[in-house]
Amino acid sequence: MAKRGFFRDFMGVLNSNVVSLVSALLMVVVLTRVMGTDGYGAYNALIVVPLIVVSLTHLGIRGASIYLLGSKKYNENHLVSSIVFILIGSSAIGILLSAIGFYFYREPSFTLLLISLVLFVIPFRLTTIYVGGVFLGKDEIKKSNQLNWMINVINLVLAAVLVWWLDYGLLGAVIATLAANAWVAMVAMRMLTKNFEIKIMYHQVIVRHLLRMGLLFSMSFFILQLNYKVDILLLEKLSTVNEVGLYALATQIAEQLWQIPLAVGIVLFSRTSNDGGKILPSSIVALTRTTFIIVFIMATALFILAPFVIPLVFGNAFSASSLMLQIILPGIVILTFFRVLSGQLAGMGKPQVTLYIFGPALVINILLNFLWIPGYGGKGAAMASNVSYLMGSLGYWIYYARLHQLSLFELFHFRKTDFDSLNKLIKKVTKKWIS
Numbered sequence: 001m002a003k004r005g006f007f008r009d010f011m012g013v014l015n016s017n018v019v020s021l022v023s024a025l026l027m028v029v030v031l032t033r034v035m036g037t038d039g040y041g042a043y044n045a046l047i048v049v050p051l052i053v054v055s056l057t058h059l060g061i062r063g064a065s066i067y068l069l070g071s072k073k074y075n076e077n078h079l080v081s082s083i084v085f086i087l088i089g090s091s092a093i094g095i096l097l098s099a100i101g102f103y104f105y106r107e108p109s110f111t112l113l114l115i116s117l118v119l120f121v122i123p124f125r126l127t128t129i130y131v132g133g134v135f136l137g138k139d140e141i142k143k144s145n146q147l148n149w150m151i152n153v154i155n156l157v158l159a160a161v162l163v164w165w166l167d168y169g170l171l172g173a174v175i176a177t178l179a180a181n182a183w184v185a186m187v188a189m190r191m192l193t194k195n196f197e198i199k200i201m202y203h204q205v206i207v208r209h210l211l212r213m214g215l216l217f218s219m220s221f222f223i224l225q226l227n228y229k230v231d232i233l234l235l236e237k238l239s240t241v242n243e244v245g246l247y248a249l250a251t252q253i254a255e256q257l258w259q260i261p262l263a264v265g266i267v268l269f270s271r272t273s274n275d276g277g278k279i280l281p282s283s284i285v286a287l288t289r290t291t292f293i294i295v296f297i298m299a300t301a302l303f304i305l306a307p308f309v310i311p312l313v314f315g316n317a318f319s320a321s322s323l324m325l326q327i328i329l330p331g332i333v334i335l336t337f338f339r340v341l342s343g344q345l346a347g348m349g350k351p352q353v354t355l356y357i358f359g360p361a362l363v364i365n366i367l368l369n370f371l372w373i374p375g376y377g378g379k380g381a382a383m384a385s386n387v388s389y390l391m392g393s394l395g396y397w398i399y400y401a402r403l404h405q406l407s408l409f410e411l412f413h414f415r416k417t418d419f420d421s422l423n424k425l426i427k428k429v430t431k432k433w434i435s
Contacts, residue, residue, distance in 0.1 A: 044248040
């Protein structure tokens with residue numbers, strides 16, 4: 001049982017996410033201002049392959065770690081040692097798969113040096129993911145938060161030096177990403193060795209359990225990442241690198257609205273796995289509605305301000321990103337339902353639900369991208385994402401409602417108490433941030 005309140009953990013994750021958000025946006029400002037639409041598009045096209053591969057080769061060990069550590073099924077030192085054992089193998093597999101992916105991707109502007117640097121991001125990124133899962137499984141959310149914000153802060157500082165000051169362009173952006181991930185990975189391993197006795201050994205039963213459960217988490221996460229990133233890959237092939245840059249900026253800004261539901265979902269995941277699922281479904285649905293209201297209000301403000309703010313902050317060359325952002329906002333908002341509800345089901349050891357529901361949504365996303373990108377470019381990609389997010393979120397809610405024997409209309413039955421909860425939350429957040 002967690003000794004801290006839900007709000008305290010939520011604020012810890014949210015504060016970490018806000019620092020990451022601000023750092024990431026500032027880095028986008030640096031890259032877009034210095035590199036322009038083509039350079040920024042090339043950077044996103046370059047890193048999207050290893051990002052997708054990482055989403056597959058992390059093998060779901062983060063999720064499996066949270067669940068197994070929370071359930072206290074195995075000796076902690078043996079379990080963590082098994083996690084490190086798997087990390088070594090998954091890193092090698094990730095590098096190999098990414099190398100194969102770049103071989104078939106065949107983008108002439110991607111030199112061997114750039115590809116090599118990006119490939120080495122994989123083991124460092126996997127290390128941070130694995131270690132973060134260990135601390136979430138131990139309900140030590142503060143340590144996991146520390147790893148979360150450090151990468152983006154360091155990446156921002158290095159990008160400002162290498163891209164803006166030294167004018168190394170795409171190479172500087174890639175070096176900054178690699179160095180930031182490497183530094184945080186070393187910090188993560190140091191934290192891990194201080195808290196556990198690690199011996200790189202093959203504990204057969206534990207490794208098999210981690211991989212068996214992790215496979216479900218991994219495939220689910222992989223399907224989600226493809227839903228988020230496949231449009232960038234298809235844009236690069238079906239449109240222009242300029243369009244990739246415009247669309248990548250729009251989605252990066254829009255996806256920051258997920259910080260609040262993501263924070264809620266992470267705390268629910270950790271709490272559910274540690275507390276045995278004692279949080280009532282009715283309370284989680286009410287929390288989901290409150291989170292949705294917050295995200296909807298923020299999205300409305302972003303919709304209105306985007307045409308004025310984007311050219312001002314990122315330059316007139318990115319003005320077209322405003323319309324793409326406005327188009328994709330409905331899908332971003334509707335996915336709030338999934339972001340919160342999935343936290344509890346993941347903590348209950350049911351990650352496969354995401355796979356079953358978002359798999360068909362991904363197929364629709366890909367088909368619609370092929371249909372709409374040639375005629376509408378980034379706007380077509382945004383419309384395809386909206387359809388995918390809507391299908392996935394509604395399908396997930398139908399499953400959740402049936403699992404807990406709730407009315408299908410319960411999620412949309414907004415009550416006065418939802419707004420009361422929102423007012424209390426705003427007061428708490430304001431008081432904490434002011435103090």
